[in-house]
Amino acid sequence: MKNFTYQAGTKIIFGKNQVNNLIDEVLCFSDRILITYGKGSVIKSGLLDKVKTALNEKGAFYKELSGILPNPRLSSVKEGIKICRENDLGFILALGGGSVIDASKAMAAGVLYEGDPWDFYLRKAAPDKALPLGCALTLAATGSEMNGSTVVSNDETQEKLATGNDCLRPKVSMLDPTYTFTVNKWQSAAGTVDIMSHIFEQYFTPDPGTDIQDGIAESILKTCIKYGPVVLQDPENYEARANLMWASSLALNGLTGTGKMMGDWATHMIEHEVSAIYDLTHGAGLAILFPYWMQFVLNDKTAFKFARLGKNVFGIEGSDDLEIAKATIDAIRSFFNSLDMPSSLSQVDISDEHFKVMGEKACKFGPIGYFKRLNHEMVTQILKMAK
Amino acid sequence: MKNFTYQAGTKIIFGKNQVNNLIDEVLCFSDRILITYGKGSVIKSGLLDKVKTALNEKGAFYKELSGILPNPRLSSVKEGIKICRENDLGFILALGGGSVIDASKAMAAGVLYEGDPWDFYLRKAAPDKALPLGCALTLAATGSEMNGSTVVSNDETQEKLATGNDCLRPKVSMLDPTYTFTVNKWQSAAGTVDIMSHIFEQYFTPDPGTDIQDGIAESILKTCIKYGPVVLQDPENYEARANLMWASSLALNGLTGTGKMMGDWATHMIEHEVSAIYDLTHGAGLAILFPYWMQFVLNDKTAFKFARLGKNVFGIEGSDDLEIAKATIDAIRSFFNSLDMPSSLSQVDISDEHFKVMGEKACKFGPIGYFKRLNHEMVTQILKMAK
Numbered sequence: 042m043k044n045f046t047y048q049a050g051t052k053i054i055f056g057k058n059q060v061n062n063l064i065d066e067v068l069c070f071s072d073r074i075l076i077t078y079g080k081g082s083v084i085k086s087g088l089l090d091k092v093k094t095a096l097n098e099k100g101a102f103y104k105e106l107s108g109i110l111p112n113p114r115l116s117s118v119k120e121g122i123k124i125c126r127e128n129d130l131g132f133i134l135a136l137g138g139g140s141v142i143d144a145s146k147a148m149a150a151g152v153l154y155e156g157d158p159w160d161f162y163l164r165k166a167a168p169d170k171a172l173p174l175g176c177a178l179t180l181a182a183t184g185s186e187m188n189g190s191t192v193v194s195n196d197e198t199q200e201k202l203a204t205g206n207d208c209l210r211p212k213v214s215m216l217d218p219t220y221t222f223t224v225n226k227w228q229s230a231a232g233t234v235d236i237m238s239h240i241f242e243q244y245f246t247p248d249p250g251t252d253i254q255d256g257i258a259e260s261i262l263k264t265c266i267k268y269g270p271v272v273l274q275d276p277e278n279y280e281a282r283a284n285l286m287w288a289s290s291l292a293l294n295g296l297t298g299t300g301k302m303m304g305d306w307a308t309h310m311i312e313h314e315v316s317a318i319y320d321l322t323h324g325a326g327l328a329i330l331f332p333y334w335m336q337f338v339l340n341d342k343t344a345f346k347f348a349r350l351g352k353n354v355f356g357i358e359g360s361d362d363l364e365i366a367k368a369t370i371d372a373i374r375s376f377f378n379s380l381d382m383p384s385s386l387s388q389v390d391i392s393d394e395h396f397k398v399m400g401e402k403a404c405k406f407g408p409i410g411y412f413k414r415l416n417h418e419m420v421t422q423i424l425k426m427a428k
Numbered sequence: 429m430k431n432f433t434y435q436a437g438t439k440i441i442f443g444k445n446q447v448n449n450l451i452d453e454v455l456c457f458s459d460r461i462l463i464t465y466g467k468g469s470v471i472k473s474g475l476l477d478k479v480k481t482a483l484n485e486k487g488a489f490y491k492e493l494s495g496i497l498p499n500p501r502l503s504s505v506k507e508g509i510k511i512c513r514e515n516d517l518g519f520i521l522a523l524g525g526g527s528v529i530d531a532s533k534a535m536a537a538g539v540l541y542e543g544d545p546w547d548f549y550l551r552k553a554a555p556d557k558a559l560p561l562g563c564a565l566t567l568a569a570t571g572s573e574m575n576g577s578t579v580v581s582n583d584e585t586q587e588k589l590a591t592g593n594d595c596l597r598p599k600v601s602m603l604d605p606t607y608t609f610t611v612n613k614w615q616s617a618a619g620t621v622d623i624m625s626h627i628f629e630q631y632f633t634p635d636p637g638t639d640i641q642d643g644i645a646e647s648i649l650k651t652c653i654k655y656g657p658v659v660l661q662d663p664e665n666y667e668a669r670a671n672l673m674w675a676s677s678l679a680l681n682g683l684t685g686t687g688k689m690m691g692d693w694a695t696h697m698i699e700h701e702v703s704a705i706y707d708l709t710h711g712a713g714l715a716i717l718f719p720y721w722m723q724f725v726l727n728d729k730t731a732f733k734f735a736r737l738g739k740n741v742f743g744i745e746g747s748d749d750l751e752i753a754k755a756t757i758d759a760i761r762s763f764f765n766s767l768d769m770p771s772s773l774s775q776v777d778i779s780d781e782h783f784k785v786m787g788e789k790a791c792k793f794g795p796i797g798y799f800k801r802l803n804h805e806m807v808t809q810i811l812k813m814a815k
Binding site for chain 2: 042043044045046047048050051052053054055056057058059062218249250252253254256257259260261263264267268279280283284287288291299300
């Protein structure tokens with residue numbers, strides 16, 4: 042087990058009827074707030090109204106920024122920064138899923154930075170100062186509600202990049218599973234795949250002796266496999282939505298990655314290149330790519346970890362690690378298929394036109410991946426396998 | 429899943445050679461520090477010297493309080509409070525295991541309270557203000573390094589009581605597994621039992637739909653079952669010590685209790701009555717009492733949870749929950765025995781002399797337990813079974 046520092050200080054307020062508790066926490070930081078959201082599902086669900094009512098009752102000042110899209114755009118980030126500066130706002134409250142939260146993190150750091158916020162993503166500047174932010178989560182998927190990471194797309198350059206800093210971790214996050222009842226089948230399935238992918242990225246590493254982390258990772262995967270199908274059939278099943286929601290936060294708050302040198306993250310970086318061009322739902326892209334990444338990196342050295350996963354999560358028996366590993370990858374692909382997720386890029390109308398440039402862009406900062414290092418040709422090969 | 433609030437904000441600094449990083453964090457809070465420790469193992473291991481050297485290098489002022497015993501005494505707490513007040517100290521740094529940390533928490537709150545610190549434990553006052561505190565952990569057991577709970581013994585009244593508050597959560601905890609290499613077999617085994625007991629107290633509740641929490645709980649138990657025996661045979665096995673150390677923190681930082689009304693905690697309260705009189709090692713007391721508590725509360729209604737545990741942790745198969753439950757309790761007792769822990773009170777020279785008064789004292793605030801409510805007669809009965 043490697044040395045590590047771990048502090049996941051986000052205050053989680055979980056459950057029904059918690060808006061007033063959320064606002065009480067927000068007001069500990071500032072009474073001048075930017076509320077950010079997306080296309081209006083938070084209007085339909087009544088969440089925005091409840092938040093505004095609570096803020097009005099406490100005499101707080103707020104501005105709104107709506108229209109933040111999935112794969113959030115740098116243009117929205119710049120708009121949010123402008124509103125914060127013009128109105129001297131001191132807290133950003135994101136209502137939505139990972140896209141709204143990620144864009145809000147970029148705003149929070151961008152307000153205190155004089156240059157272009159894209160600099161953070163190009164690694165030209167560190168987002169090491171930020172306004173405090175919080176969220177009311179409406180989609181169980183990205184884990185952004187309990188970590189300091191942010192992924193944003195540059196609409197001009199067709200790039201989708203990630204950055205992060207501990208100061209971007211939300212101070213408080215409200216997780217009310219009832220606000221995910223209206224999430225449709227496609228997004229629910231993609232969210233489940235996203236949660237599982239975050240576990241995979243931290244599970245598949247060569248570090249020895251991380252038994253407790255890997256055990257926790259497996260238990261989160263089992264939760265996804267149990268409840269993912271339930272919410273597709275029974276979208277208002279509170280227990281299922283609640284388990285998936287808490288799974289989303291625990292899968293990417295740093296817990297399962299403790300004691301490891303780093304995560305792998307190659308598949309995420311490849312998927313970002315695909316969805317930067319095609320605006321594909323992130324989880325759907327991961328459902329396509331992950332099994333092919335697994336096939337590509339499977340060898341005598343890596344089989345042990347796939348075999349562990351297969352035995353502990355899918356109950357696959359056997360004595361040959363490589364055989365169990367292959368059966369495990371099949372089981373993962375079958376599970377994603379059972380959620381009606383696509384299993385090839387052609388199924389979502391993506392041709393091989395940009396595969397070469399996607400491979401190059403994925404490796405723009407050098408080879409990617411930690412479980413197995415991948416150069417741009419290998420990335421292109423994985424994309425071809427996934428065609 | 430019940431509504432919950434969760435914030436485990438302790439900064440964990442895990443691994444080898446981290447003393448300077450610990451001291452850097454401490455000095456963010458205050459440069460006037462009380463160092464607390466026990467009988468001197470931190471002198472032998474060199475930890476105390478390293479801490480003092482780091483403090484001296486940074487020009488910090490410190491005082492020391494040594495001699496804090498297992499089942500820490502109120503008298504030590506009062507001494508610590510006096511030193512803090514006389515020297516205007518602003519941070520308490522505990523070097524040791526749960527006893528030193530728990531006593532230090534009582535000091536931290538006591539410094540800012542005008543009355544007797546025992547009031548906190550008698551529920552006459554809430555320990556809701558405290559000096560910041562931190563620790564360098566030397567024993568994997570109580571989980572005190574990442575939570576706001578404290579257990580102290582009153583030397584005058586032979587009472588051992590618990591209290592807690594979020595403000596008592598250490599700001600920073602250094603977990604260096606190498607400092608547990610010298611922990612002897614008895615204490616190592618008792619520590620493993622203690623960690624498992626914390627999981628049991630939160631696992632055995634009647635709350636439905638807490639699948640993710642229970643899965644994480646099971647993975648922590650499996651870690652204990654795997655590595656507990658290893659450290660008895662091979663005390664300097666870093667991976668085993670590291671997994672147990674991280675298990676101790678995760679078992680009682682609130683994580684596995686989220687979404688539940690509360691934990692059970694009856695067995696801990698019974699054990700506190702035994703060790704208040706007999707000064708028994710806490711984990712050894714739990715190893716004796718837990719299997720009897722399990723036998724006592726097992727019935728048609730509670731069998732499902734024992735059966736889940738048996739299937740998922742001990743791989744016990746079958747179709748009848750009650751049968752699996754019985755086999756599970758046997759497996760737990762066998763595991764504790766394999767660690768050379770006692771399995772009856774007579775084995776540690778405790779007679780039935782005080783059983784009745786122990787039962788009454790355990791229920792002094794009313795019936796105990798949540799999985800099954802126990803009155804004082806039931807507690808006495810469990811003690812008789814454990815004789």
